[in-house]
Amino acid sequence: xxxxxxxxxxxxxxxxxxxxxxxxxxxxxxxxxxxxxxxxxxxxxxxxxxxxxxxxxxxxxxxxxxxxxxxxxxxxxxxxxxxxxxxxxxxxxxxxxxxxxxxxxxxxxxxxxxxxxxxxxxxxxxxxxxxxxxxxxxxxxxxxxxxxxxxxxxxxxxxxxxxxxxxxxxxxxxxxxxxxxxxxxxxxxxxxxxxxxxxxxxxxxxxxxxxxxxxxxxxxxxxxxxxxxxxxxxxxxxxxxxxxxxxxxxxxxxxxxxxxxxxxxxxxxxxxxxxxxxxxxxxxxxxxxxxxxxxxxxxxxxxxxxxx
Amino acid sequence: xxxxxxxxxxxxxxxxxxxxxxxxxxxxxxxxxxxxxxxxxxxxxxxxxxxxxxxxxxxxxxxxxxxxxxxxxxxxxxxxxxxxxxxxxxxxxxxxxxxxxxxxxxxxxxxxxxxxxxxxxxxxxxxxxxxxxxxxxxxxxxxxxxxxxxxxxxxxxxxxxxxxxxxxxxxxxxxxxxxxxxxxxxxxxxxxxxxxxxxxxxxxxxxxxxxxxxxxxxxxxxxxxxxxxxxxxxxxxxxxxxxxxxxxxxxxxxxxxxxxxxxxxxxxxxxxxxxxxxxxxxxxxxxxxxxxxxxxxxxxxxxxxxxxxxxxxxxxxxxxxxxxxxxxxxxxxxxxxxxxxxxxxxxxxxxxxxxxxxxxxxxxxxxxxxxxxxxxxxxxxxxxxxxxxxxxxxxxxxxxxxxxxxxxxxxxxxxxxxxxxxxxxxxxxxxxxxxxxxxxxxxxxxxxxxxxxxxxxxxxxxxxxxxxxxxxxxxxxxxxxxxxxxxxxxxxxxxxxxxxxxxxxxxxxxxxxxxxxxxxxxxxxxxxxxxxxxxxxxxxxxxxxxxxxxxxxxxxxxxxxxxxxxxxxxxxxxxxxxxxxxxxxxxxxxxxxxxxxxxxxxxxxxxxxxxxxxxxxxxxxxxxxxxxxxxxxxxxxxxxxxxxxxxxx
Numbered sequence: 001x002x003x004x005x006x007x008x009x010x011x012x013x014x015x016x017x018x019x020x021x022x023x024x025x026x027x028x029x030x031x032x033x034x035x036x037x038x039x040x041x042x043x044x045x046x047x048x049x050x051x052x053x054x055x056x057x058x059x060x061x062x063x064x065x066x067x068x069x070x071x072x073x074x075x076x077x078x079x080x081x082x083x084x085x086x087x088x089x090x091x092x093x094x095x096x097x098x099x100x101x102x103x104x105x106x107x108x109x110x111x112x113x114x115x116x117x118x119x120x121x122x123x124x125x126x127x128x129x130x131x132x133x134x135x136x137x138x139x140x141x142x143x144x145x146x147x148x149x150x151x152x153x154x155x156x157x158x159x160x161x162x163x164x165x166x167x168x169x170x171x172x173x174x175x176x177x178x179x180x181x182x183x184x185x186x187x188x189x190x191x192x193x194x195x196x197x198x199x200x201x202x203x204x205x206x207x208x209x210x211x212x213x214x215x216x217x218x219x220x221x222x223x224x225x226x227x228x229x230x231x232x233x234x235x236x237x238x239x240x241x242x243x244x245x246x247x248x249x250x251x252x253x254x255x256x257x258x259x260x261x262x263x264x265x266x267x268x269x270x271x272x273x274x275x276x277x278x279x280x281x282x283x284x285x286x287x288x289x290x291x292x293x294x295x296x297x298x299x300x301x302x303x304x305x306x307x308x
Numbered sequence: 309x310x311x312x313x314x315x316x317x318x319x320x321x322x323x324x325x326x327x328x329x330x331x332x333x334x335x336x337x338x339x340x341x342x343x344x345x346x347x348x349x350x351x352x353x354x355x356x357x358x359x360x361x362x363x364x365x366x367x368x369x370x371x372x373x374x375x376x377x378x379x380x381x382x383x384x385x386x387x388x389x390x391x392x393x394x395x396x397x398x399x400x401x402x403x404x405x406x407x408x409x410x411x412x413x414x415x416x417x418x419x420x421x422x423x424x425x426x427x428x429x430x431x432x433x434x435x436x437x438x439x440x441x442x443x444x445x446x447x448x449x450x451x452x453x454x455x456x457x458x459x460x461x462x463x464x465x466x467x468x469x470x471x472x473x474x475x476x477x478x479x480x481x482x483x484x485x486x487x488x489x490x491x492x493x494x495x496x497x498x499x500x501x502x503x504x505x506x507x508x509x510x511x512x513x514x515x516x517x518x519x520x521x522x523x524x525x526x527x528x529x530x531x532x533x534x535x536x537x538x539x540x541x542x543x544x545x546x547x548x549x550x551x552x553x554x555x556x557x558x559x560x561x562x563x564x565x566x567x568x569x570x571x572x573x574x575x576x577x578x579x580x581x582x583x584x585x586x587x588x589x590x591x592x593x594x595x596x597x598x599x600x601x602x603x604x605x606x607x608x609x610x611x612x613x614x615x616x617x618x619x620x621x622x623x624x625x626x627x628x629x630x631x632x633x634x635x636x637x638x639x640x641x642x643x644x645x646x647x648x649x650x651x652x653x654x655x656x657x658x659x660x661x662x663x664x665x666x667x668x669x670x671x672x673x674x675x676x677x678x679x680x681x682x683x684x685x686x687x688x689x690x691x692x693x694x695x696x697x698x699x700x701x702x703x704x705x706x707x708x709x710x711x712x713x714x715x716x717x718x719x720x721x722x723x724x725x726x727x728x729x730x731x732x733x734x735x736x737x738x739x740x741x742x743x744x745x746x747x748x749x750x751x752x753x754x755x756x757x758x759x760x761x762x763x764x765x766x767x768x769x770x771x772x773x774x775x776x777x778x779x780x781x782x783x784x785x786x787x788x789x790x791x792x793x794x795x796x797x798x799x800x801x802x803x804x805x806x807x808x809x810x811x812x813x814x815x816x817x818x819x820x821x822x823x824x825x826x827x828x829x830x831x832x833x834x835x836x837x838x839x840x841x842x843x844x845x846x847x848x849x850x851x852x853x854x855x856x857x858x859x860x861x862x863x864x865x866x867x868x869x870x871x872x873x874x875x876x877x878x879x880x881x882x883x884x885x886x887x888x889x890x891x892x893x894x895x896x897x898x899x900x901x902x903x904x905x906x907x908x909x910x911x912x913x914x915x916x917x918x919x920x921x922x923x924x925x926x927x928x929x930x931x932x933x934x935x936x937x938x939x940x941x942x943x944x945x946x947x948x949x950x951x952x953x954x955x956x957x
Binding site: 001041042057058059060061062064065067068069070072073075077078079081084086098100101102103105109110112113115119120123124125126128129131132134136137138140141142143144145146148149150153155156157160161162167214218219220222227252285299303 | 606635640656662664671673680684688691692693694700703706707710711713716724727728731732734735736738739741742743746751752810811812815816823826827830831833834835837840841842843844845846847848849850851855856858860861866868869870871875927
């Protein structure tokens with residue numbers, strides 16, 4: 001980042017920001033389209049989330065009588081944290097906007113900051129349902145965090161580096177399948193998808209993330225929805241790059257491959273949601289532990305692979 | 309100015325403040341702050357300079373010459389003692405004032421000065437015998453501070469437990485220093501790395517100092533003592549006093565030769581403390597107990613870093629050992645700043661509502677906006693989240709461990725589990741402090757007392773603001789604090805090259821500034837947008853239920869329920885449940901209780917056996933003269949036969 005800034009840097013910055021902020025709301029659209037296609041419905045337009053965001057941004061806000069200004073600050077901080085985390089994730093050979101040794105930990109902890117801010121805002125309302133959602137979110141995150149750290153460890157061992165740009169450049173090697181399965185499960189859990197959470201349910205009792213934002217409306221809700229889509233894109237990009245040797249592709253082919261990869265992940269999420277029901281909450285820890293174990297096996301494979 | 313003069317001035321002010329404390333509150337505060345500033349300046353001069361301060365006097369105490377030294381490592385801890393010692397004194401001026409506590413306030417002032425003075429002595433003394441004297445006086449001062457409010461039974465019990473545990477540790481330290489003196493022929497302390505035969509003594513030091521540091525499973529005294537002490541005392545105990553144990557472990561792991569297993573044991577103890585400490589914290593309903601258990605976690609983080617450094621030193625990897633140790637030492641400061649801040653916050657809540665039970669609080673942000681803001685800053689910092697200071701030191705520890713993994717040496721097998729456990733502990737800390745902040749400050753008040761809360765005065769707010777500012781400074785310009793930490797690291801292992809600021813730390817600092825600015829800007833923009841779009845207040849959505857009450861809010865037990873279930877094997881939660889019965893149930897309740905498992909399952913039964921054995925033995929003591937004569941004869945016969953048997957070839 002040091003030194004003078006050129007026009008190229010500016011263009012690079014704009015392209016990165018555009019990728020993360022403008023492309024992200026497309027993902028939920030794709031997932032919904034896959035679900036409706038499997039179910040034989042027409043379904044909402046692929047761009048539905050963009051329309052929703054535009055509509056919400058113009059609306060006025062209803063706020064609980066109990067809530068403090070932190071109820072609005074929570075979504076803002078969470079959005080900054082998620083977008084900040086995204087800026088650390090490389091986009092193929094284009095690299096990340098910001099990279100240094102140990103940035104992988106900053107990314108994980110920024111996602112944690114987003115969780116803290118969202119849970120704090122949820123608790124502002126004094127609602128039992130939102131308390132329930134916040135409690136579930138912060139509890140299941142403990143296992144998800146362990147799985148994420150194990151996944152990152154396996155990438156570090158595989159490449160011998162501790163920065164996301166170099167960790168994600170080659171493919172995950174022999175452990176790629178294990179890592180992909182583990183990361184995909186974490187993706188589903190962290191982004192409140194079936195089988196952990198049901199984004200379409202109408203019963204507050206069965207929700208995790210959605211129940212935390214029940215009381216939000218207008219622009220803060222728009223910020224929350226947009227942040228959630230950026231987070232989904234972040235996990236998809238991470239998954240694609242962990243498996244494919246993105247850093248070794250030519251700069252012209254890479255964006256296309258990345259796009260196809262992210263599209264595949266979104267279709268995968270849609271298919272999972274179409275064919276699987278939400279698990280009972282007792283089985284959520286079990287599934288997350290499985291994801292953790294998959295990542296641990298990926299660590300061991302990476303360790304052996306390097307020694308051989 | 310010469311650090312020696314400053315330290316002398318500091319000690320003199322503290323002695324004077326002990327005398328003045330009995331009568332004159334303002335004079336005491338002035339003298340204490342003078343002493344604190346003098347001590348702080350001396351420590352900073354040593355930390356930012358290149359030479360240590362030494363003073364070999366001709367004064368003889370207990371047959372030994374007084375010998376004082378302030379090097380990088382002890383100066384680092386002296387900074388912490390000074391900052392929290394001063395902040396707590398200001399806080400106590402209002403929190404434990406003459407008006408509220410006419411008898412114990414003067415006592416509290418005197419013991420406070422005594423405590424800070426003896427901790428300063430512990431850090432500067434380099435003679436085993438004198439160290440023990442200072443250590444003991446530090447323990448006694450802390451005991452009298454914990455039991456300031458001795459009318460309450462729980463306080464007396466907690467104080468007694470602290471005293472007993474503390475002395476169990478001191479016994480080990482007596483053995484440690486005595487054997488050290490016996491084997492080296494001198495009580496004087498210093499680097500002894502080339503005496504390989506001294507290595508096993510490290511285990512004695514680890515136990516003795518580990519009790520004071522509150523390392524799991526030697527932490528059993530800590531939650532009771534820290535929760536029942538007055539809040540300014542809890543702050544100094546949690547933020548500083550347990551660090552004296554850390555100081556001991558760091559000091560002697562640097563000076564003594566290490567047994568081969570030492571690094572592995574320290575890192576394992578650290579990882580266990582971190583994960584289990586915070587699991588216990590999450591289960592608590594008493595905010596000060598929660599904070600106390602969280603200190604066990606943070607001591608674990610420090611021990612992980614130290615253990616990593618010990619492994620690095622053993623296997624000759626200066627580069628990542630340096631990162632791990634500097635993370636650990638920076639965490640000493642960071643934890644000191646945010647834990648004192650959080651205890652002051654909890655003290656303000658206790659002061660305003662009279663309760664520490666989180667399930668009886670709620671909605672305090674309206675009446676206590678300052679405390680809420682300060683507690684929130686402390687909560688983000690303690691959860692290790694960017695952009696605050698807890699993240700910086702945890703990140704350094706992580707980076708050291710990651711480098712250990714990447715270098716694929718044997719130490720990687722300790723570093724990998726430690727990283728995963730540290731990550732889980734981090735997520736649990738986040739859960740614990742979401743719970744604490746939310747239950748105390750958000751939602752609606754659950755009791756009358758919570759509804760009638762009031763903000764604390766400026767004497768209590770000022771130290772909180774100072775500590776919060778310190779947290780922010782440590783977070784945003786970590787580069788500024790690096791030279792001090794690097795100097796302390798250099799004092800630990802002089803063979804490691806002096807470390808320049810790592811480039812990545814500079815990047816972290818810049819990113820943290822950018823993040824903080826972006827978060828503030830985004831908040832203001834969104835608030836502005838909400839205001840221009842129009843804002844209406846309405847009832848909280850409760851599944852269309854129109855009359856939610858404060859008691860329907862999530863409670864402490866329900867929030868932690870999932871995780872308590874996972875850790876039930878060690879937490880052993882107990883509960884009394886009365887389920888709703890009949891068609892029109894009137895009463896149903898659940899009372900949960902999370903015991904201190906180590907205390908109730910290990911220490912309790914063992915002490916009961918000892919007490920029982922002593923009772924049985926005391927039956928021999930009944931005042932019956934004839935029986936006593938019989939004992940004497942029996943003893944003579946027994947001794948005689950032993951001598952006779954030993955004499956016959």
